[in-house]
């Protein structure tokens with residue numbers, strides 16, 4: 001019986017147990033999956049507990065994704081590139097850190113038939129998720145990426161970080177000012193919200209000052225999945241613009257974690273994907 005966990009703080013809101021229990025059942029994997037609250041200062045002792053407890057793998061969420069790096073023995077090339085870890089595997093006496101956020105994001109767009117090649121994208125936010133999204137966009141040959149963040153220095157730092165790793169990528173940091181955002185949106189095909197604007201106490205806010213800034217031939221992607229429709233997504237709906245929320249990425253990054261843990265070829269076919277999406281949507285909308 002394999003044991004898996006998701007850890008973070010807070011963790012009560014996590015949909016990962018529901019998602020992974022579904023995977024375990026459907027792929028006939030003998031295992032259990034639980035959520036455990038782990039504050040930052042207890043991470044090291046928690047990892048000792050998981051080792052004693054014969055744990056197979058753990059999903060790592062906010063605020064532990066960077067801190068966990070120092071506790072790993074090895075990083076996969078993907079975790080190395082992104083510089084943070086959202087999945088660890090206990091294997092051969094070692095802790096191996098991996099990151100499935102970038103590939104999960106790419107897969108979620110592939111599943112909806114969206115092609116990133118030669119597109120221009122705006123990323124709102126400059127935190128850990130933004131870094132993974134930038135890597136995913138570059139790998140999928142996005143033509144240009146503009147980074148807009150409340151804290152402009154962090155947007156610059158992320159743009160520099162990306163340029164250092166991918167010198168050929170066309171990346172810029174823009175100030176979060178209405179006329180600048182408006183101009184950037186004119187030629188943009190995809191906007192991705194990686195900030196927490198739209199959830200919790202910021203639920204009534206959007207990274208866009210107005211739905212009028214959106215135009216046809218655009219995809220609006222919000223990494224948030226709670227609420228199911230953020231203010232940004234409702235702005236997109238108002239203008240009949242195609243949108244995706246964070247549920248698709250959650251499913252795809254979780255599936256990549258599972259494959260990493262069990263080291264077996266698995267296929268997430270369309271029927272299973274739709275069933276899973278509907279289940280998670282019901283769960284989120286029930287609240």
Ligand SMILES: NC(=O)c1ccc[n+]([C@@H]2O[C@H](COP(=O)([O-])OP(=O)(O)OC[C@H]3O[C@@H](n4cnc5c(N)ncnc54)[C@H](OP(=O)(O)O)[C@@H]3O)[C@@H](O)[C@H]2O)c1
Pocket residue numbers: 062101124125126127128129130149150151154194195196197199202223224225245246247249250251253
């Ligand atoms: N769907 C999925 O599978 C998935 C996967 C990963 C992450 N996520 C989601 O992505 C989001 C970000 O995660 P993260 O790890 O990148 O967090 P993070 O590193 O803490 O970054 C948070 C971002 O939000 C911005 N922000 C915070 N408060 C703000 C405010 N009041 N006004 C404007 N901007 C504000 C920050 O801007 P400053 O730099 O100015 O502080 C920063 O850009 C979370 O909602 C997380 O749940 C979803």
